[in-house]
Amino acid sequence: MTRVLLFGRLSDVAGWRERAFDPPPATLSALRALIMRDNPALGEALLAKGVQAAVDKIIVRGDLALSAGAEVAFLAPMSGG
Amino acid sequence: MIRLQTEPFEPGALLTQFCAGRSETGAVVSFTGLTRGGDGQTARLELEAYPGFTEAEIGRIADAAHARFSLHDLTIVHRIGDIGPGEAIVFVATAAAHRREAFEAADHLMDYLKSRAPFWKKEHGPDGARWIEPTERDRTDAARWDR
Numbered sequence: 522m523t524r525v526l527l528f529g530r531l532s533d534v535a536g537w538r539e540r541a542f543d544p545p546p547a548t549l550s551a552l553r554a555l556i557m558r559d560n561p562a563l564g565e566a567l568l569a570k571g572v573q574a575a576v577d578k579i580i581v582r583g584d585l586a587l588s589a590g591a592e593v594a595f596l597a598p599m600s601g602g
Numbered sequence: 603m604i605r606l607q608t609e610p611f612e613p614g615a616l617l618t619q620f621c622a623g624r625s626e627t628g629a630v631v632s633f634t635g636l637t638r639g640g641d642g643q644t645a646r647l648e649l650e651a652y653p654g655f656t657e658a659e660i661g662r663i664a665d666a667a668h669a670r671f672s673l674h675d676l677t678i679v680h681r682i683g684d685i686g687p688g689e690a691i692v693f694v695a696t697a698a699a700h701r702r703e704a705f706e707a708a709d710h711l712m713d714y715l716k717s718r719a720p721f722w723k724k725e726h727g728p729d730g731a732r733w734i735e736p737t738e739r740d741r742t743d744a745a746r747w748d749r
Contacts, residue, residue: 528652528720529650529722529733529735530722533733571735575652575655578652578654578655594652597733597735598735599721599722599736600716600717600722600734600735601649601692601716601719601721601723602635602680602691602692602716602721
């Protein structure tokens with residue numbers, strides 16, 4: 522099972538904040554493809570400028586193999602203070 | 603100290619506590635960010651963090667600032683959850699031997715928190731809610747420290 526978390530405006534686009542994907546996708550790009558098929562608006566939003574991905578709380582650029590229990594977070598542009 | 607909290611905080615109390623018991627520190631600089639009401643446009647802010655990740659990322663930048671500005675100490679307190687107009691949203695304090703390092707470190711940490719720290723900010727007002735993303739100014743402010 523892959524746990525997927527959405528932050529910022531991405532959760533509004535999707536209509537959910539957290540979802541389990543089972544069976545787990547083998548790679549980050551496979552997960553993106555799954556999301557694109559399931560919810561094209563979210564799939565597109567994940568490709569927008571400034572959106573980052575983190576796997577097990579580490580920022581990832583490009584593709585990566587996912588372990589079965591991976592936690593994948595998609596992060597909209599950040600703003601604090 | 604790095605702390606995220608849902609409860610309001612009192613900046614004066616944090617500063618007093620931060621200054622206590624220092625005999626080698628010549629300079630303490632503090633910054634308090636307040637939530638602006640925007641002439642009634644902001645009824646409240648909603649701040650989201652990624653538990654575990656947000657603290658770790660801020661910790662990484664805090665460690666780098668510690669070394670870069672030869673700090674004796676620093677504190678970052680950031681609110682999460684619902685925050686009303688006039689309430690403090692962020693507190694940063696830095697301690698160093700001399701003022702220049704303390705000023706620069708506080709400035710650097712705030713630029714980082716505004717545009718690169720993992721927080722997501724939603725403004726709720728009379729016309730609904732909208733996500734606030736960093737402005738061009740926020741980005742160029744933060745980029746000043748990349749050199």
